[in-house]
Amino acid sequence: MTIVRRMAGALPGAALALALLAAAPPQARAAGPVEIRIDNFTFNPPVITVPKGTAVTWLNADDIPHKLAGSDRPWKSPVLDTDQRFSMTFAEPGTYPYFCSLHPHMTGTVVVTAE
Amino acid sequence: MTRIEKASRTDQEQGLSRRTALSCMAWVGTGVLWTVAGGVPRSLGLIGDAAAAPPGGSTPNSFTFVQVSDSHIGFNKEANPDVGATLRAAIDGVNALPVRPAFAVHTGDVTHLSKPEEFDTAAQLLGGLKTGALHVVPGEHDVLDDTATAFRERYAPRDARGNGWYSFDEAGVHFLALVNVMDLKAGGLGNLGEEQLAWLEDDLRGRADSTPIVVLAHIPLWSVYPEWGWGTADSERALAALRRFGSVTVLNGHIHQVMQKVEGRIAFHTAMSTAFPQPAPGSAPSPGPMKVPADQLRRMLGVSRVEYVPGTAPLALVDTPLIG
Structure with missing residues (x-):
């Protein structure tokens, strides 16, 4: 599994998009930016399906920090405080369930397709 | 005004009459004052409240402690915006x-x-607390380095x-300081884990049933509201080991309300x-911080009240949700 991770921190949206483009591997075709908004202790949308190579960004819109972790794979994000973002590019097809390691009742899934 | 009231009753026929009235009022920026008389913890009420009286008379071995x-x-x-000020207010209340x-x-x-x-x-x-020792158990916000190193130090x-659990004794009362905020599993609740449960059972083994037990843990050890993660997945095994004791008091935090x-x-x-209030279970879209006008923060939370009234069965729990 190859995962490219990027902590966006407080970067403005435009700068973030540029940074992600610059970091994208050559085979990653431009899928539209995908953002999962963390709001009211839920991942919105809770399940997303994206082509491989897509950068997925989480934005914490809660007043409480959250921290992402893979449910069945050992990946995790830094702590995301309010308004912080975290991006990860999923290079290989598969189903990637994840949760918040502070509030484990919060769960979501990224489904990565071959195309 | 926001008000929360709960009443709980237990069964005197189970020989619990010595656990007399347990009541407390709570207020953001305060702690709860507890007294132990005859080995049984009783809440004396909100610090700073008129009801918070010194421990009753000269009962041998009685003492008080505070929970923040x-x-x-x-x-x-x-x-x-100023959680330092409200903690300081709590400490001032304790010291007074x-x-x-x-x-x-x-x-x-x-x-x-x-x-x-x-x-x-x-x-x-x-x-600044003018008390004896301070005993602390970690919340999930204290172990964000994953190893709890900073907290443990x-x-x-x-x-x-293990992850930092321990026990201690004060004036004949046995305290268990548990850690249920580590190694949380997807979709789950608070977690004690096999190693800690085995330690707990071993720690209690050989202790007399009459030993009063106080359990400290951050996430509630009973299922308050699993939809918001307010419970501990494997607490039942811990409670099973505690049931033979005549007096067990479990003190938790995490849900920012009594x-x-x-x-x-x-x-x-x-x-x-x-620091800040959280909504009553199910009364808001999420358990996030409740926002109230700054000049009303303490007052609005200050009227939260819980009463435990013994005498008749079964247990009764009455909630009036906080209204933001």
């Missing part, structure tokens, strides 16, 4: 008590993001086991936060 919780040092959002508490317990989320400077600030503030005694429940001989209690 969820200080979230480092939080600076709208719900409370007519009888000095023997010690203090903090039931977790001392810090908001586990940052070294947050631990420093919290230590400076909590150092501050608060875990040398003989702490709740109380009695199951058999086990009394559960959650404390108010010193």
Whole structure:
């Protein structure tokens, strides 16, 4: 599994998009930016399906920090405080369930397709 | 005004009459004062409240201790931009008590993001407590470094086991300081884990049934509201090991509001936060901080009230949700 991770921190949206483009591997075709908004202790949308190579960004819109972790794979994000973002590019097809390691009742899934 | 009331009753036929009225009022920026008379913890009420009286008479071996919780040092959002001030107010309230508490317990989320400077600030503030020892269990906000190293360096005694759990004794009362905020599983609740449960069973083995037990843990050990993660997945095994004891009091934090429940001989209690309130279960879209006007923060939370009235069965728990 190859995962490219990027902590966006407080970067403005435009700068973030540029940074992600610059970091994208050559085979990653431009899928539209995908953002999962963390709001009211839920991942919105809770399940997303994206082509491989897509950068997925989480934005914490809660007043409480959250921290992402893979449910069945050992990946995790830094702590995301309010308004912080975290991006990860999923290079290989598969189903990637994840949760918040502070509030484990919060769960979501990224489904990565071959195309 | 926002008001929350709960009443709990237990069954005197089970020989629990010595656990007399247990009641407390809670207020953001305060702690809860507890007294232990005849080995049975009783809440004396809100610190700073007129009802908070010194322990009854000259009962041998009686003492008081305070419970402070969820200080979230480092939080600076709208719900409370100055959590240092409200923690300081709590400490001032403790220090103004007519009888000095023997010690203090903090039931977790001392810090908001586990940052070294947050631990420093919290230590400076909590150092102002004019009580004996301070016993602290971690909240999930205190272990964001995944290893709980910063927390353990501050608060875990040398003989702490595993992720930092330990036990201690005060005046004949046996305290268990548990860690249920580590190694949480997807979709799950608080977690004690096999190693800690085995330690707990071993720790209790051989102790007389008459030993009063107080359990400290951040996330409630009973199922308050699983939809918001307010419970501990494997607490049942811990409670099974505790049921033979005549007096068990479980003190939790995490949910930033007072709740109380009695199951058999086990009394559960959650404390108010010193930082910000959280909504009553299911009364809001999420358990995030409740925002109230700054000049009303303490007053609005100050009327939260819990009463435990013994005498008749079965257990009754009455909630009036907070209204923001």
